[in-house]
Amino acid sequence: MKVSIDSIVVQKRIRKDLGNLEPLQDSLKRYGLLNPITINSKNELIAGERRLEAAKALGWTQIQAVVVDPPDEITQLELEIEENTQRMPFTDEELLAGYTKLEKLRNPSFFRMLWQKLVRFFRKLFARFTRRKKQP
Numbered sequence: 001m002k003v004s005i006d007s008i009v010v011q012k013r014i015r016k017d018l019g020n021l022e023p024l025q026d027s028l029k030r031y032g033l034l035n036p037i038t039i040n041s042k043n044e045l046i047a048g049e050r051r052l053e054a055a056k057a058l059g060w061t062q063i064q065a066v067v068v069d070p071p072d073e074i075t076q077l078e079l080e081i082e083e084n085t086q087r088m089p090f091t092d093e094e095l096l097a098g099y100t101k102l103e104k105l106r107n108p109s110f111f112r113m114l115w116q117k118l119v120r121f122f123r124k125l126f127a128r129f130t131r132r133k134k135q136p
Contacts, residue, residue: 003065009044014080024054036064046076047083
């Protein structure tokens, strides 16, 4: 659900250093919010302070949020910690493979472009040939 950013209450947090938010802001501009923030029914932030602050810096007035009502303060703190620790970053090899594939897709080699053009040509030729055959 969308929530007014002004209505979100940010209480004392575990994370003190939000780090450089510019890359996250760039991501939000380019792709939007991929993972909603987490709040409770009192609109108190449980997880997603960096996303919230990046959205504020971009001038957003609303943000997508998931509402979770932990039964007690202990569970709410556990959720904050869990959300920030259970991420597994890519290994260097995985990241390199991902960027290599992305580069190939963005800049196909000469032979790949030639192959794609040949495939399109023969598909068009086949489509025309089958249309002519169907005509009496």
